[in-house]
Amino acid sequence: MRKFQRKIEDFKCDNCELYIKGNGYTNHCPECFYSKHVDVNPGDRASNCGGLMKAVDYGEERGGEYLVHQCLKCKRQKRNKISKRDDYNNLLNLVKKLNEERV
Ligand SMILES: [Zn+2]
Numbered sequence: 652m653r654k655f656q657r658k659i660e661d662f663k664c665d666n667c668e669l670y671i672k673g674n675g676y677t678n679h680c681p682e683c684f685y686s687k688h689v690d691v692n693p694g695d696r697a698s699n700c701g702g703l704m705k706a707v708d709y710g711e712e713r714g715g716e717y718l719v720h721q722c723l724k725c726k727r728q729k730r731n732k733i734s735k736r737d738d739y740n741n742l743l744n745l746v747k748k749l750n751e752e753r754v
């Protein structure tokens with residue numbers, strides 16, 4: 652039987668050490684937007700990589716805005732939807748930085 656797994660767990664950001672209260676959806680830090688490589692499929696926590704994932708790109712699609720995270724360990728890339736509780740000013744700064752790096 653396959654079920655969507657929604658685990659509510661608190662975690663600490665490996666990059667900026669912010670303590671994040673889990674809501675079962677967010678897997679990235681709302682302050683610095685780093686994530687951790689723990690999933691193979693969203694929410695399954697089946698990856699044993701555990702590498703730090705950095706936001707390397709940003710985009711928009713029908714469902715809303717997303718960040719592209721790249722694992723610093725295995726280089727895998729993953730899209731993550733931007734969550735409502737992500738810090739909007741920090742997000743704007745990040746997008747600005749990404750755009751500057753792209754030039
Ligand atoms: Zn952080």
Ligand SMILES: [Zn+2]
Binds near residue numbers: 688726
């Ligand atoms: Zn990885």
